[in-house]
Amino acid sequence: MDLVKLLNQLPGAAAQGLIWGLMAIGVYITYRILDIADLTVDGSMATGGAVAVVLIMNGWNCWAAVLAAFAAGMIAGLVTGVFHTTMGIPAILAGILTQLGLYSVNLRIMGGANLPASARKYTLALSSVNVGRASFSNPIFIMLLVTAAVICLMYIFFGTEFGCSLRAIGANGQMARAQGISTGYGKVVGLMLSNGMVAMSGGLLSQYQGFADINQGRGAIVIGLAAVIIGEVIFGKVFRNFALKLLAVTIGAILYYLVIQAVLWLGLNTDDLKLFTALVVAVFLAVPYWKNRVKAAGHRRGGKADA
Amino acid sequence: MLKLDHVSKTFNPGAVTEKKALTDLCLELQPGDFCTVIGGNGAGKSTMLNTVAGTFLPDSGSIRVGEKDVTRLKEHRRARYLGRVFQDPMMGTAATMSIEENLALARRRGQRRTLRWGISNREREEYRRALAGLELGLEDRMSSKVGLLSGGQRQALTLLMATLQKPEVLLLDEHTAALDPVTASRVLKLTDQMVRENRLTTLMVTHNMNDALAYGNRLVMMDNGRVILDIAGEKKKKTTVADLMEMFVKASGHALSNDRMLLG
Numbered sequence: 001m002d003l004v005k006l007l008n009q010l011p012g013a014a015a016q017g018l019i020w021g022l023m024a025i026g027v028y029i030t031y032r033i034l035d036i037a038d039l040t041v042d043g044s045m046a047t048g049g050a051v052a053v054v055l056i057m058n059g060w061n062c063w064a065a066v067l068a069a070f071a072a073g074m075i076a077g078l079v080t081g082v083f084h085t086t087m088g089i090p091a092i093l094a095g096i097l098t099q100l101g102l103y104s105v106n107l108r109i110m111g112g113a114n115l116p117a118s119a120r121k122y123t124l125a126l127s128s129v130n131v132g133r134a135s136f137s138n139p140i141f142i143m144l145l146v147t148a149a150v151i152c153l154m155y156i157f158f159g160t161e162f163g164c165s166l167r168a169i170g171a172n173g174q175m176a177r178a179q180g181i182s183t184g185y186g187k188v189v190g191l192m193l194s195n196g197m198v199a200m201s202g203g204l205l206s207q208y209q210g211f212a213d214i215n216q217g218r219g220a221i222v223i224g225l226a227a228v229i230i231g232e233v234i235f236g237k238v239f240r241n242f243a244l245k246l247l248a249v250t251i252g253a254i255l256y257y258l259v260i261q262a263v264l265w266l267g268l269n270t271d272d273l274k275l276f277t278a279l280v281v282a283v284f285l286a287v288p289y290w291k292n293r294v295k296a297a298g299h300r301r302g303g304k305a306d307a
Numbered sequence: 308m309l310k311l312d313h314v315s316k317t318f319n320p321g322a323v324t325e326k327k328a329l330t331d332l333c334l335e336l337q338p339g340d341f342c343t344v345i346g347g348n349g350a351g352k353s354t355m356l357n358t359v360a361g362t363f364l365p366d367s368g369s370i371r372v373g374e375k376d377v378t379r380l381k382e383h384r385r386a387r388y389l390g391r392v393f394q395d396p397m398m399g400t401a402a403t404m405s406i407e408e409n410l411a412l413a414r415r416r417g418q419r420r421t422l423r424w425g426i427s428n429r430e431r432e433e434y435r436r437a438l439a440g441l442e443l444g445l446e447d448r449m450s451s452k453v454g455l456l457s458g459g460q461r462q463a464l465t466l467l468m469a470t471l472q473k474p475e476v477l478l479l480d481e482h483t484a485a486l487d488p489v490t491a492s493r494v495l496k497l498t499d500q501m502v503r504e505n506r507l508t509t510l511m512v513t514h515n516m517n518d519a520l521a522y523g524n525r526l527v528m529m530d531n532g533r534v535i536l537d538i539a540g541e542k543k544k545k546t547t548v549a550d551l552m553e554m555f556v557k558a559s560g561h562a563l564s565n566d567r568m569l570l571g
Contacts, residue, residue: 163425167403172401174393177383
């Protein structure tokens, strides 16, 4: 129980939280805006890492590799979208199918299960090596800039006519169709955008940790949901503006990683981490449901008292 | 303006639950017709409206709106010709979006959604005036979420949304059925006013016989998926609810069974 050890690990946790925050914004697009639980992300997170690292090894610029990861994620989203809309497969299942298929695709891209890309050998966009440095190469600083740019772009996009139509699809599909909006097309575009964001986050994560791994997206959806929900629970009442809501998601991801770091420090076995996460997210997802039940029970009692 | 030509629709064909919803239905509305539709449970009123709207495609027959054959057109593609208000006040609006955002979505019905900003300030003025016309005070709450409005307010807003971009045909599917009587009559008066002002061709399904007689210039009665009675103009004006009941029995050969039908 060495407090200094914990404090030393917090900057790293914050950097990871910021990287996963981008991923969580991707999840927010599908889960909150389009009202789809998209499990493709577990695969596209690894795809983003694989594409970025392979391209960097082939001499690509590190930021161009991140954009390429974004494009690869969009293709993954397109596949899920086509499965869902033109083939009529339920969204959850469509996501699982793509995710499964991506496992093979990712192995093909990397030519193995793990691919190192050391910061000493290549110029990377960001690296965990610099996490303690007070310089512009500090990953926390870089990720703050990236996050700010992404939130700005998202805010503008979802304020446009087309962005509004995507929000309408998630809010009320029947209404959207009655207003001449193609719900199928909108969902496909939303899934592409979401997975592009997730893969971009994967591309940044691989550079940060210095390797791409076939398992780096395992459970990503759960971490993304955790970030979304933590952000909503804490800031839901205060943050009404769309840009602030996205900021809340990012802060949710950072808090998630800080908490994980703290429970590991308290002695939780790393092997048990996923179980711990799953249970915590399950409880958080149940909170709104329980709240409603308590409210409904209150109404019933109130009704009787009146009579 | 609207022409249904020998339209048939069977749900679950071949199954135990098979239901012939529309059988060889024919109906033609002239421009400016305000036609009310009544009929018993399962007569096919809503199915008719939904086939026009494109919620599902008919098995046979054709549907024309204006000059356009829309029979096989997807729901969102034919939306440009149609304004719709649903029975459920929740259905016609996006609860998590603001009043002005909902209006802006409706304003662009049938147009390409571009990457231009979703609402312009010029539009806001237009919406403010239009909302003021509803006399519900909504013009002062334009950035409120629609989910905060009452059922009646939401139906009035949906009505406004349906007519903001003038539709070739306005489809009203029992749009006052879920409202309390006072609100229902306010929304109906508003409907009548909008239909008159914009001279809209309108098809209004209702379960209230008095309303069916009081509003519009034409009334059709449906039974077993077809039109069994069609009265208009002076003849409609002179008809009473009692006449209507009698006509129904004569035309259908059985008594009107509808626990929801309001007679008086």
